[in-house]
């Protein structure tokens with residue numbers, strides 16, 4: 151049975167090779183026709199080298215692309231590449247790919263290599279429908295990989311070549327899966343990953359390890375080119391929030407503000423939103439990750455907007471809370487200013503050498519004290535009733551990137567304290583349905599920190615002044 155499968159795979163491979171020879175020549179342009187400011191191949195090459203140097207002797211690591219997922223019938227969800235492949239290869243558009251990094255020299259054609267990529271074969275028919283493919287030659291030329299083959303060769307190469315002829319060189323295999331729920335995915339790659347995983351585990355003397363912690367370690371400190379990408383995502387997001395703030399008025403719907411922001415992200419070159427936009431007014435402002443965005447926003451309510459774009463794979467994460475009618479009520483302003491004070495003191499803690507928890511501890515201190523003064527809590531330890539999340543998380547390729555213990559230059563994370571007073575809370579009614587979060591992007595520098603989203607106002611007077619202006623969301627559309 152196994153040999154039958156291999157035969158089948160080999161014949162598929164050779165069929166593809168034939169197809170490659172006879173297909174009309176769809177020449178790849180000399181460089182990617184898209185986005186010349188993407189991180190260059192040298193950046194990804196350096197990442198592969200750094201990862202290789204972390205691998206223990208006698209090991210290989212396999213990284214997979216993300217798979218396509220069916221949305222409904224014959225329509226897929228928008229494709230987004232896996233972060234491990236983005237980080238290690240710069241392959242943006244294509245699913246069905248993988249990368250093997252090896253501590254020893256693997257055979258490739260008549261030579262040897264420590265990196266071997268697997269990509270979809272060129273295919274004139276498929277490319278007519280779904281766009282250009284790099285093919286193995288393209289992966290070598292455009293992405294700068296030393297070696298590449300078609301994805302159908304991955305399984306035979308792994309099991310018939312590496313784990314047979316080179317078995318003595320392999321004690322450990324590090325695996326990085328395309329997505330947590332890969333087993334429930336519907337695509338070809340998901341099936342391949344599942345098979346590979348199961349087959350590898352049959353060999354009890356082989357140690358299988360998760361590759362994610364290795365990547366996580368590498369991704370904590372950002373390369374200057376990554377900081378540039380995050381800054382571009384952040385600049386687009388600042389512009390998006392400005393337009394949303396100016397556009398907001400009573401009786402608009404939450405989704406209209408999301409639409410304004412998402413238009414600006416994309417207008418500024420972001421491929422995606424970094425996460426589903428959170429726009430919650432009134433009773434929805436106290437739901438941390440509310441993204442239904444269908445409610446009409448009413449006079450007197452606050453609206454919390456947590457919206458960020460993704461630029462060439464890199465996320466940003468920014469939140470502002472504003473009064474729907476353009477003027478904070480006295481209670482709204484008291485809570486807002488408390489969150490603002492907490493955020494300022496937390497940002498002051500962002501410097502090299504400090505603990506990653508230091509900004510959070512400071513924010514908690516300020517909020518607990520403030521809530522006590524306002525009579526919202528009777529004991530400082532009750533602050534959790536209204537501030538129930540952490541203050542910071544790293545941001546990079548993931549909007550929740552791997553966190554670190556001690557701050558050092560080149561790390562990027564959020565500072566986002568909040569206070570959320572749900573209806574029915576044990577306090578005076580006047581406080582109910584006030585939800586405020588302020589979130590900014592911070593880059594740790596050699597001697598402190600830089601707020602990457604500083605161009606977006608935070609003070610109540612500045613917000614109120616902005617809201618007197620009109621935004622693109624106020625342009626009537628027939």
Ligand SMILES: [Mn+2]
Pocket residue numbers: 467543564566589
């Ligand atoms: Mn966040």
